[in-house]
């Protein structure tokens with residue numbers, strides 16, 4: 001099969017023929033129709049994450065099961081599937097609690113510890129495949145169906161972590177990116193009172209308004225906290241969701257929280273930040289981390305898209321052979337919403 005290989009950290013991809021994958025017991029092989037290209041994948045491409053090389057990246061797939069190994073019962077030939085990004089065990093306490101991203105026997109990620117979707121075929125443990133429900137035409141919309149498993153599932157979980165209520169004013173930091181724009185959409189779907197998009201590019205902020213943002217904050221001009229306070233009449237925001245999670249964005253977000261405010265961080269690059277415990281006490285502020293989504297939240301996200309409650313924002317669809325160009329644009333922060341690679345029809 002043809003595959004886009006990453007052969008060394010930070011190197012360009014090489015487009016090569018590699019052996020077709022063959023499913024062992026408990027595994028299945030699927031033909032890839034499309035695969036999302038987001039920042040999580042780009043961090044691996046850029047050499048910021050540890051990988052074994054060569055590696056085929058990509059986890060936001062739409063694919064069709066073509067072959068199953070022995071004792072596979074959850075999928076069969078012809079099924080339209082996407083992937084659950086985390087290689088969790090399914091048996092430990094956290095997995096049983098539907099909190100699989102905290103799995104005690106965590107095996108890594110699709111497209112990092114095992115080969116992913118930047119190829120014509122993908123082989124995974126069968127339980128890593130999630131069936132796409134009836135009602136979502138995955139053959140017609142493979143790029144959109146593929147990105148749901150992360151770009152919508154991750155924001156869906158955040159609404160629960162933050163206990164997002166219809167009385168809440170929400171600010172999304174990094175709102176124009178692949179997760180951010182879907183967070184805007186999901187917060188709007190969850191009936192947030194007001195959704196404020198924070199980003200640094202005017203064109204991205206426009207896309208956020210189209211996705212459902214009520215107001216925008218251009219962070220490139222600085223004074224983010226002041227702008228957020230002005231937009232809330234001095235009350236402060238109820239929920240801040242930070243997809244950038246740099247020291248600057250986290251501190252701006254915390255300072256802008258009102259009484260009872262919740263901050264959700266999705267990680268960032270590992271720097272530290274300051275929070276004033278006196279202010280945390282005075283306002284009963286909560287600082288929360290949220291990591292990807294559960295398998296059930298992936299299934300729920302697919303169901304929401306299947307019944308038309310949400311629709312993914314995929315702004316760039318390019319052939320697999322042009323993966324390198326897409327990653328150059330991701331590197332510059334030039335992609336609004338999600339990009340996807342179209343692998344097959």
Ligand SMILES: [Zn+2]
Nearest residue numbers: 089092095103
């Ligand atoms: Zn587990």
